[in-house]
Amino acid sequence: MNKPQPAPKLKRRLLRVSFGIALLALSACGADTSLRPLAADAVILAFGDSLTAGVGAPPDRSYPVVLSEITGRRVVGAGVSGEVTRDGLARLSSVLDASQPALMILLEGGNDILRNRQQAEIKSNLAAMVSMAQSRGIDVVLLGVPEKKLFSDAAPLYAELAEQFGLVYEEDLLAGLIRSPSLKSDAVHLNAAGYR
Numbered sequence: 585m586n587k588p589q590p591a592p593k594l595k596r597r598l599l600r601v602s603f604g605i606a607l608l609a610l611s612a613c614g615a616d617t618s619l620r621p622l623a624a625d626a627v628i629l630a631f632g633d634s635l636t637a638g639v640g641a642p643p644d645r646s647y648p649v650v651l652s653e654i655t656g657r658r659v660v661g662a663g664v665s666g667e668v669t670r671d672g673l674a675r676l677s678s679v680l681d682a683s684q685p686a687l688m689i690l691l692e693g694g695n696d697i698l699r700n701r702q703q704a705e706i707k708s709n710l711a712a713m714v715s716m717a718q719s720r721g722i723d724v725v726l727l728g729v730p731e732k733k734l735f736s737d738a739a740p741l742y743a744e745l746a747e748q749f750g751l752v753y754e755e756d757l758l759a760g761l762i763r764s765p766s767l768k769s770d771a772v773h774l775n776a777a778g779y780r
Contacts, residue, residue: 619723619752622686628652628659629685629722631676631713632692635758636663638779640769645776651689660685668695669709676713680720688717691727691758694772697739698732707741714749725752730759 622628630636630648638646638661648661660683664671672692680688690713696706710726717724726746728738738755746753761767767778 619687619725622657626657626686627683628655628657629662629679629683629688630659631662631672631679631688631690632727633663633667633672633695634665634773635694636661636691637665638663639665640773641776641779645779647779650780663691666695667692668699668701669693669706669713673709673712673716676716680717680722685722687723687725689725689727690714690717691729693729693739693742697729698772700732703739703741706739707745710741710745711748714745714751718749723752724749725754727758728753728755730762 628651630651636646636648638649643649646661646663648659648663651657652659660679662679662683664675669692690710692713693706693710696709714724714726726742728742730736731739737759743753743755745751761774761778762772764778767774769775769778
């Protein structure tokens with residue numbers, strides 16, 4: 585039986601984003617980014633909730649594992665299923681201490697949005713996470729999480745944070761993946777193909 589394939593437009597976008605993230609991790613040299621080139625032994629921290637943990641796919645198919653394969657870099661997967669931003673903020677310092685990353689990919693806030701937490705609270709917690717990383721000289725890539733609406737785009741607070749902190753920001757990736765049933769394991773999580 586053939587495995588369902590993403591729509592051609594989404595498939596092209598996924599390939600561009602995968603290549604873009606790999607390129608950022610390898611060289612980090614885009615004109616519109618504030619990322620510095622990564623050393624050969626640099627660590628990338630993937631920090632977030634169940635989407636970072638890889639819920640819906642085998643453990644060896646989470647996006648941090650796939651990103652490590654693509655880039656040849658050590659990628660520390662620090663995703664906690666069900667986590668809200670308040671709890672992510674509380675654990676981030678110890679994760680940064682343990683992993684000593686040069687780059688953090690932040691994908692957090694989905695559980696807050698699903699639980700109807702105040703946007704100001706989510707934004708404040710994410711801002712504190714970004715500030716903590718940047719104060720340690722760690723570059724941050726922010727991934728936008730869709731609002732709790734059918735076929736939604738990323739919540740506006742993510743673009744606001746990206747502008748405030750001068751972050752590399754991917755607004756459409758997660759929303760596009762969630763709109764493609766063949767890339768999902770349930771209503772909110774991806775499958776192995778989606779994480780890739």
